[in-house]
Amino acid sequence: SQQGEEDPQALSIQEGENATMNCSYKTSINNLQWYRQNSGRGLVHLILIRSNEREKHSGRLRVTLDTSKKSSSLLITASRAADTASYFCATLNTGFQKLVFGTGTRLLVSP
Amino acid sequence: DTAVSQTPKYLVTQMGNDKSIKCEQNLGHDTMYWYKQDSKKFLKIMFSYNNKELIINETVPNRFSPKSPDKAHLNLHINSLELGDSAVYFCASSFNRGREQYFGPGTRLTVT
Numbered sequence: 001s002q003q004g005e006e007d008p009q010a011l012s013i014q015e016g017e018n019a020t021m022n023c024s025y026k027t028s029i030n031n032l033q034w035y036r037q038n039s040g041r042g043l044v045h046l047i048l049i050r051s052n053e054r055e056k057h058s059g060r061l062r063v064t065l066d067t068s069k070k071s072s073s074l075l076i077t078a079s080r081a082a083d084t085a086s087y088f089c090a091t092l093n094t095g096f097q098k099l100v101f102g103t104g105t106r107l108l109v110s111p
Numbered sequence: 112d113t114a115v116s117q118t119p120k121y122l123v124t125q126m127g128n129d130k131s132i133k134c135e136q137n138l139g140h141d142t143m144y145w146y147k148q149d150s151k152k153f154l155k156i157m158f159s160y161n162n163k164e165l166i167i168n169e170t171v172p173n174r175f176s177p178k179s180p181d182k183a184h185l186n187l188h189i190n191s192l193e194l195g196d197s198a199v200y201f202c203a204s205s206f207n208r209g210r211e212q213y214f215g216p217g218t219r220l221t222v223t
Binding site: 031033035040041042044045086099101 | 210
């Protein structure tokens with residue numbers, strides 16, 4: 001399967017703490033994207049990092065990419081209860097053919 | 112204004128029936144997609160259209176037939192529904208294939 005894997009599968013933290021999620025993938029990529037999915041809703045795009053980039057920031061989000069290890073991480077700083085959701089990484093292969101989603105991390109942020 | 116909309120939101124039907132799900136985007140995107148999310152939350156692409164042309168057709172039973180009447184619409188028709196078709200189906204769109212995708216709210220299909 002081409003599907004990427006995310007680690008951990010589930011993460012439970014307190015408000016104010018940082019949350020780190022990791023993603024590993026298998027193929028050469030053009031870019032890697034992170035999405036959030038609230039329960040019962042559609043996915044929302046968070047951030048896109050290109051294969052020639054190593055780090056990217058957006059608000060409280062920090063994404064790193066290590067193409068040599070075929071891995072990425074998403075850091076959410078100063079988490080809030082509203083960050084509770086499932087987070088998915090998705091990779092676009094170099095052929096621009098399709099976005100392959102990871103298995104997701106369920107994040108629970110308790111007040 | 113809803114960017115990517117899908118109808119219906121819920122669909123409950125019996126095995127053997129034929130059903131359609133409609134998708135519309137008002138973002139001016141040229142690429143649209145159908146994804147299936149199973150009960151374990153695995154999300155997998157089914158089809159993709161670029162400027163009304165089919166560009167991705169994953170290993171999907173031919174009971175599933177997408178139709179794109181124009182760039183803003185991508186519908187999914189399913190014939191002879193089976194229990195295993197029960198899932199949440201998401202429509203998405205993007206401004207060319209390499210960019211971020213915008214997802215609809217999903218259609219929860221339950222086949223009994």
